[in-house]
Amino acid sequence: VIEIKMENNKLIESNDDENTTYQNLCIEDFTAYGGVFGNKQDSAFSNLENALDLAPSSLVLPAVDWYAVSTLTIYLQEKLGASPLHVDLATLQELKLSATLPALLLIHLPYTASSGLMALREVLTGNDEVIGQVLSTLKSEDVPYTAALTAVRPSRVTRDVAMVAGGLGRQLLQKQVASPVIYPPVSYNDTVPLIQFWAQNFSVAYKDQWEHLTSHTFGVQTLNMTGSFWNDSFARLSLTYEQLFGTTVTFKFILANRFYPVSARYWFTMESFEIHSNGSVVYFNASQVTGPSIYSFHCEYVSTLTKKGNLLPSLWQITLHDFQIQAFNVTGEQFSYASDCAGFSPGIWMGLLTSLFMLFVFTYGLHMILSLKTMDRFDDHKGSSISLTQIV
Numbered sequence: 001v002i003e004i005k006m007e008n009n010k011l012i013e014s015n016d017d018e019n020t021t022y023q024n025l026c027i028e029d030f031t032a033y034g035g036v037f038g039n040k041q042d043s044a045f046s047n048l049e050n051a052l053d054l055a056p057s058s059l060v061l062p063a064v065d066w067y068a069v070s071t072l073t074i075y076l077q078e079k080l081g082a083s084p085l086h087v088d089l090a091t092l093q094e095l096k097l098s099a100t101l102p103a104l105l106l107i108h109l110p111y112t113a114s115s116g117l118m119a120l121r122e123v124l125t126g127n128d129e130v131i132g133q134v135l136s137t138l139k140s141e142d143v144p145y146t147a148a149l150t151a152v153r154p155s156r157v158t159r160d161v162a163m164v165a166g167g168l169g170r171q172l173l174q175k176q177v178a179s180p181v182i183y184p185p186v187s188y189n190d191t192v193p194l195i196q197f198w199a200q201n202f203s204v205a206y207k208d209q210w211e212h213l214t215s216h217t218f219g220v221q222t223l224n225m226t227g228s229f230w231n232d233s234f235a236r237l238s239l240t241y242e243q244l245f246g247t248t249v250t251f252k253f254i255l256a257n258r259f260y261p262v263s264a265r266y267w268f269t270m271e272s273f274e275i276h277s278n279g280s281v282v283y284f285n286a287s288q289v290t291g292p293s294i295y296s297f298h299c300e301y302v303s304t305l306t307k308k309g310n311l312l313p314s315l316w317q318i319t320l321h322d323f324q325i326q327a328f329n330v331t332g333e334q335f336s337y338a339s340d341c342a343g344f345s346p347g348i349w350m351g352l353l354t355s356l357f358m359l360f361v362f363t364y365g366l367h368m369i370l371s372l373k374t375m376d377r378f379d380d381h382k383g384s385s386i387s388l389t390q391i392v
Contacts, residue, residue, distance in 0.1 A: 033124050044124040047132030048149075064150070072150060073106065080104050089130060092137050099143045107134055183218030185324075185335070186225075188237055193330050194230040195237045196296070197253065200322035204275075206245045207315050216241065233257045235268075235327035250276040255327045257293050266293035268328050275316050282316050289325070291339030296326035298338035 033044040043049060052058045073084055080102040087095065087105055097103060109127045131149070138145050185198035202213045217223060217239065227238035227250065237253040252274040259266050270289035275282040284304065291297045302320040326335050 033121055044121050045128045047128045047135070051131070051135050051147075072148070073104075076104055089133055089137075092134060097138075097141045097143045183214065185333075186218060186223065186237070186239070187333060188225055188228045188230065190230065193333055195228065195235055195325075195327045196330055196333070196335060197237055197325045198322075198335075199320040199324070201319070202321075203319045204244075204249075204251075205317040208317075209245065211244060213241065213244075227252070230327070232328075237325075237327070245277075247277055250274075252276065253325065253327075255289075255325075257328050266328070267291065268293050268297075270297075270325070273318070275318075282314055284318070288341065293328045295337050295339040296324055296335040297341070298322075298324045298335075299341035302341075 034049070052060075077084055082102050082104045084104045084106050087107060089107075092105070092107065107130075109130055135147065138147075183198075185196045187193045188195040198218065199214070202217055204211055204213060224240040224242075225238055226240060227236070229236045229238075233256065235255045235257070237255075238250055239252075240248065240250045242248055252272075253270060254272050254274065255268050255270045257266055257268045267290060270286040273284040273286045275284075289297050289299070289302075299320075300322060302318075302323045304314075304317045305319065324335055324338060329336065
């Protein structure tokens with residue numbers, strides 16, 4: 001395995017004012033200088049293109065995660081069981097490679113970190129010549145090989161670009177927006193996953209004091225699920241938190257699975273949501289959480305707050321954003337197709353009323369058109385004129 005690395009992804013180019021500017025080597029350079037527009041004779045990557053054409057298989061990735069690139073050498077070293085050997089072109093020509101013993105060779109392209117005033121095309125052409133010489137040497141050794149051309153760092157960092165008031169554009173000194181952390185779902189296992197629960201945000205309040213439990217629930221290996229239980233007709237997911245509001249609090253999701261002859265299928269229902277603390281129990285009716293047993297249940301917002309919709313109808317308040325739960329027919333660690341709680345929102349009602357109004361106008365207009373009758377008598381200027389007798 002031959003790993004060809006760029007020592008630095010900065011290319012140095014001189015402009016007309018004799019000031020040194022730095023440019024990033026990126027995938028667009030292969031488009032601009034690769035002769036992809038029909039000028040193959042002007043390509044700066046003739047050796048690389050020829051190697052890709054003659055290779056039994058090849059893979060080109062427009063972008064690679066920085067962490068993956070930094071660990072590539074370690075990964076290859078573990079797979080091959082061979083220590084990496086840093087060589088240059090002269091050393092490579094003196095090596096004698098074996099077709100039976102694996103070897104890991106690291107070759108750095110010499111011109112990417114150069115401080116000379118070389119034009120961009122000359123830098124790329126020089127590196128391509130080095131690649132061609134390396135591959136030619138390996139071909140003369142008549143040993144099978146796999147070559148990987150990588151950089152040691154990304155050429156650019158993708159940032160989310162906000163819309164600027166008054167038009168489109170990039171904001172100066174723009175800060176990179178942190179991606180939201182996606183936690184894995186809570187999974188109650190007994191050799192296989194039996195109950196799964198997830199929410200983008202899980203918050204609870206006691207006497208108007210709010211605590212966010214998302215990071216303490218999802219992705220936590222030591223989450224206390226003592227008291228959880230499962231069988232074909234009953235499931236209980238129990239989550240216990242120490243020192244929550246100064247005491248131990250346990251949340252219990254209790255679900256039942258029943259067969260309904262009318263629909264000839266099993267349906268599950270969350271019979272209650274319980275909060276146990278200080279020897280007392282608070283019950284919430286959660287019968288709206290229901291669906292076919294082969295599905296999971298999903299709701300964008302579940303809360304005891306009446307201003308948001310009281311799906312879980314005390315001193316205690318609970319909110320669950322992007323709530324999803326499945327307690328029966330769980331396959332693997334993925335939720336099944338979700339039965340959503342979405343009903344008729346104001347937007348849906350507005351759309352339906354507008355559509356009904358337009359349908360009424362169309363029907364009325366069509367009725368008026370069909371009610372038109374053509375004249376069965378016409379005035380003939382050569383004959384007697386039509387006379388209408390007035391009936392008093």
